[in-house]
Amino acid sequence: MTARLPKNIVLIGFMGCGKSTVARRLAEVLHYPLIDTDQRIEQDARMSIPELFAAVGEEAFRDREAALLREIAASHTPRHIISTGGGIVVRPDNRPLLRTLGYVVWLRATEEVIFERTRHNRDRPLLQTTDPRASIHHLLTLRTPFYQETAHLTVDTEGLSSIEVAAGILESARYFFAS
Ligand code: S3P
Secondary structure, eight states: OGGGSOSOEEEEOOTTSSHHHHHHHHHHHHTOOEEEHHHHHHHHHTSOHHHHHHHHOHHHHHHHHHHHHHHHHHHTOOSOEEEOOTTGGGSTTHHHHHHHHSEEEEEEOOHHHHHHHHTTOOOOGGGOSSOHHHHHHHHHHHHHHHHHHHOSEEEEOTTOOHHHHHHHHHHHHHHHHHO
């Protein structure tokens, strides 16, 4: 079953869990091209994520995200690192589709760590609320079952550097694709 999956590594997980950094490390080590869904959406829209949310709203952003995911899946390109936006698992159709892309890795961090990592950042519209800590808690509670359902591997990033996380993923991916 797994032998038929394209040899991509797909990173999912909440905002501030280190997907982009770990994705860059994996891409460097493997010499695989990196696809970052947020960056692609920004390039296509010629707007930043906050500008896009302000202009068209979250649902239209999700439409673009889902369309991009379908496009990536239809291209059947192996040997890429694919880093996704934290909310990509919210649309039900995206979850099985992500699993067809390759080895799906869920990067996890605690609410406290997520809060610390995101609190001074203005680039995440969903956390620009009067109580970002409560927003994190609410969204994380909603999304945790979706991440769980989508992931082949879960990595707790607590206390690990991005290099250590990437090394763990590589080791595990080797077994996954060999089985
Ligand atoms: C979002 C996460 C963001 C970005 C957008 C929405 C989310 O990506 O896609 O702000 O709903 O969790 P990161 O997880 O890369 O911050």
